[in-house]
Amino acid sequence: MIDIVSQEEKIIKRLKELESDYNRGMLSKNDFLRQKRYLSKQLETLEVADRVRRLQGKQGSEKSLDYWSEKEKEKKGTEDLEEKEELLKKYSTKPLVEETTDKGILSSRTKIIISIILIVGFLVGTAFGVSMVSKPSESPKSMVVNDTAFPLKNITNLTKNTTTTKKIYYTNRTRLINRTITRTSSSANNSTTK
Amino acid sequence: MNKLIFPLILILVVVTVSGCVNNQKNNQTNIYSQNGVSFEYPQSWRVANVTSSYAVAAVADPTTVQNGRPSTSVIIQKPPLTRGANLKLAYENNYANFFNQTGYQKVSEANITLNKTIIYENVYTINNAGLEKQYRAVWLSKRQRVYVILCSALKADFDKEQSNFDLIINSFRAL
Numbered sequence: 087m088i089d090i091v092s093q094e095e096k097i098i099k100r101l102k103e104l105e106s107d108y109n110r111g112m113l114s115k116n117d118f119l120r121q122k123r124y125l126s127k128q129l130e131t132l133e134v135a136d137r138v139r140r141l142q143g144k145q146g147s148e149k150s151l152d153y154w155s156e157k158e159k160e161k162k163g164t165e166d167l168e169e170k171e172e173l174l175k176k177y178s179t180k181p182l183v184e185e186t187t188d189k190g191i192l193s194s195r196t197k198i199i200i201s202i203i204l205i206v207g208f209l210v211g212t213a214f215g216v217s218m219v220s221k222p223s224e225s226p227k228s229m230v231v232n233d234t235a236f237p238l239k240n241i242t243n244l245t246k247n248t249t250t251t252k253k254i255y256y257t258n259r260t261r262l263i264n265r266t267i268t269r270t271s272s273s274a275n276n277s278t279t280k
Numbered sequence: 281m282n283k284l285i286f287p288l289i290l291i292l293v294v295v296t297v298s299g300c301v302n303n304q305k306n307n308q309t310n311i312y313s314q315n316g317v318s319f320e321y322p323q324s325w326r327v328a329n330v331t332s333s334y335a336v337a338a339v340a341d342p343t344t345v346q347n348g349r350p351s352t353s354v355i356i357q358k359p360p361l362t363r364g365a366n367l368k369l370a371y372e373n374n375y376a377n378f379f380n381q382t383g384y385q386k387v388s389e390a391n392i393t394l395n396k397t398i399i400y401e402n403v404y405t406i407n408n409a410g411l412e413k414q415y416r417a418v419w420l421s422k423r424q425r426v427y428v429i430l431c432s433a434l435k436a437d438f439d440k441e442q443s444n445f446d447l448i449i450n451s452f453r454a455l
Contacts, residue, residue: 098312196284203288229328229345231338231353235417235428237378 320451352433355370367421383407414438
């Protein structure tokens, strides 16, 4: 009898430690639930044994109603947690989670591949474009052209032949007149000197 | 991943091709537009300084430059016309004694009527100290002005430069 009570207390103490460990983050949720389930079953077994003893008229552990109601609450809480776990297992299965993570990895990889391809394409295109642009050749200042479509001499005569001829004629005529005048004057001078 | 291969290849092709596409015509020709004249000339050619009389523009192939003078060039000249003179008279007067000069030899002469406009063309060679150059002088009248497009190259290169000369002659405009 003493053993049952002490064992129950030990188990309850252990449960409390377990919860405190879990709250501190020292235990994973799975470990916590597994250990709690195990301890709860042990506790339940002890309680059943205690009830049987009491029914048989033997002295059982005298515990208040509050104790039993707390026990019930704990039990319900444990059951709720277990149900939640089961629901999680049902609706968020591992393969689904893996698939989503895989997709995430793929999308990042794809992004990297796309960006690399775009960069490579851009560089190839730019390099090709640059290679197509002709390099600036010799500066214009260094090139001097002096060819002409016109004769090298008497360029001004090309379209003014008539006028030029006339000028020459008049010039010659003037010279002739001048010469005549000079001669005449010189002869006159000669005659005067004579 | 397999579904993405086609779009990725498509993107690569589009990006690469867009980087390589260019306007062929723009890359092959430049436009000269100064001194009242406008014409297209080969993209590799450059504008040259010209010391000839009546010259308003000159372009030359810089790859043919020797001692600062290009052997392949095109000069645009605009001679003054006296009252009553016309393209035909100017042309005939010019070549009346032109080939009396030493080393000058006529190759061909032609006149073409294009859109009721007569264009005179004279092809000749000049042998100067063993260096023989061939010339193609195209005489035309635009806006009551006479223009002479003088194309020249070494005799050996003259035929292969015809496409470049034609480009300039055909695109020539008086502004």
